[in-house]
Amino acid sequence: MSFRTTLTSALAGAVIAVASVYGLSVAGLLPTPNTTATVRSYLLAHPDILVAMSNRLQEEQQIADDAARQSAVDKLGLKPFFDPKLAFITGPANAKTTFVEFFDYNCPFCRASNPAVEAFYNAHKKDARFAFIEFPIKGSASVAAARLAIAARSQPDKYLAYHFAMMRQHGVVDRKVALAIAQEVGLDVKKLRQDARDNSVTEAINNANALAMAADIDGTPAFIVDGRMREGAVNAHQLTRLMRPRSS
Numbered sequence: 001m002s003f004r005t006t007l008t009s010a011l012a013g014a015v016i017a018v019a020s021v022y023g024l025s026v027a028g029l030l031p032t033p034n035t036t037a038t039v040r041s042y043l044l045a046h047p048d049i050l051v052a053m054s055n056r057l058q059e060e061q062q063i064a065d066d067a068a069r070q071s072a073v074d075k076l077g078l079k080p081f082f083d084p085k086l087a088f089i090t091g092p093a094n095a096k097t098t099f100v101e102f103f104d105y106n107c108p109f110c111r112a113s114n115p116a117v118e119a120f121y122n123a124h125k126k127d128a129r130f131a132f133i134e135f136p137i138k139g140s141a142s143v144a145a146a147r148l149a150i151a152a153r154s155q156p157d158k159y160l161a162y163h164f165a166m167m168r169q170h171g172v173v174d175r176k177v178a179l180a181i182a183q184e185v186g187l188d189v190k191k192l193r194q195d196a197r198d199n200s201v202t203e204a205i206n207n208a209n210a211l212a213m214a215a216d217i218d219g220t221p222a223f224i225v226d227g228r229m230r231e232g233a234v235n236a237h238q239l240t241r242l243m244r245p246r247s248s
């Protein structure tokens with residue numbers, strides 16, 4: 001999830017605590033006389049009012065954030081997300097269905113979404129174009145894992161097995177863990193180590209960061225399915241709902 005969403009949640013309580021008192025007073029919902037003690041007593045007796053208003057504020061902020069991201073994606077178009085210099089691309093080039101994911105191997109919401117992503121890939125790998133984009137924002141361990149995953153693109157028949165295997169992990173995925181998983185899925189580990197040092201790997205991460213900024217993406221996971229943007233964890237039903245209806 002994004003830092004912006006977390007910060008908004010933290011600020012909401014402070015803003016609502018002040019704004020709600022004023023709003024209730026103007027609406028005539030507070031008993032009179034409107035003294036500090038009376039206001040305090042009323043709010044303590046009706047905490048559900050503050051909770052409801054705080055939730056509403058967060059919902060409205062989320063809607064605004066989602067709209068800003070969708071607008072940014074619409075402006076960019078899909079072509080930048082299917083750049084092999086920053087994404088692993090697979091699936092038919094002329095597919096009507098498109099799927100993009102920005103992810104971090106140590107993001108719990110990415111891991112929670114992975115069963116749905118795997119199921120979606122298996123269901124649509126023959127009729128959809130996929131772009132998997134490493135977006136390591138969870139620290140040095142995530143960067144190390146991302147570098148190895150990007151290097152694995154030079155062994156393309158193993159990349160997705162490697163990617164999904166790392167997403168199924170429960171602990172921290174760092175360089176050591178990522179190399180062990182590489183061995184398990186049959187990657188040429190010597191080649192992988194060498195490829196991970198290439199400047200193109202750094203460029204891929206830098207390009208992904210720049211594209212995320214342009215698309216107003218500041219958290220993981222972030223999905224773009226058929227041009228429809230969604231940031232945050234998803235289940236299979238939510239992924240399917242992002243797909244645009246096809247004419248029969």
